Amino acid sequence: MGLTGGIGSGKSEVARRLGERGAVVIDADKIAREVVEPGTDGLAEIVAAFGEGVLRADGSLDREKLGSIVFSDAARLTVLNGIVHPRVGARVQELLDDVPEGGLVVYDVPLLAENKLAPTFDTVIVVDTADEIRIRRLGENRGMSEADARARIAAQATREERLAVADFVIDNNGGLAELDRQIDEVWARLTST
Known part of the structure; x- marks a missing residue:
């Protein structure tokens, strides 16, 4: 399955947590x-x-x-x-x-929507986060200026474009407990098939 999300969405955190649940995470960039x-x-x-x-x-x-x-x-x-x-x-x-x-394999693909790769995966998980939260995270976690963060977000697919290819959406606008709850729900659905 493919996993994607815009810069600062928390996609890497979701990938890590799916790995903790037993998925084999393949991050081609890494x-x-x-x-x-x-x-x-x-x-x-x-x-x-x-x-x-x-x-x-x-x-x-x-x-x-x-x-x-x-x-x-x-x-x-x-x-x-x-x-x-x-x-x-x-x-x-x-x-x-x-x-x-x-076993479940998760491909961590940052530009899945941009490169129109959704059809190559049986399932696509999109980590969705509001732009303002992403901008704040990019500043706090990567030291990125607001202007740079906005420019990088603008260079990627829109939220709507990513959501259009999603089979599952993980809303990462809240805290880690809420994130884990959603990951558990998606994991349960993926492993029950």
Whole structure:
């Protein structure tokens, strides 16, 4: 199933709590970071292809520097994707191979609505949160200015676009007890089928 929600909605928290209930959570963005951590063959191959200049002083990948190289050169982006995507695919397959019979897999997909991916999932869960609450959270939790938070929200799908693809909606405008109650309800419905 797919899990999505706008920036600052609490999607990652919902994913974590679904994982605590037994779901296998697959976060492709997180996996993409893992496969290029220091010491991995993924990072070594990136350095071989793009040079030492894509490393930070601590030996980790400087994503901003690499991005400035590949996003202005389609051929270089193809090289990067050829390094990262097979490793992400292999790691996702490892996770899927470990799913017990009848287990639930949750794909954490930030841009599910934007990329029109809803039809690729049997079920879509949308974490829905009012924009003003999201703006406050982004300021408190990520140190983001109100203007930056509003700009990022505006660049994503609207709440209405996300809700239009939802099979389940988790309203995350309240506290953690209310969030857990809703997750328990969705979990019960998903595991009873």
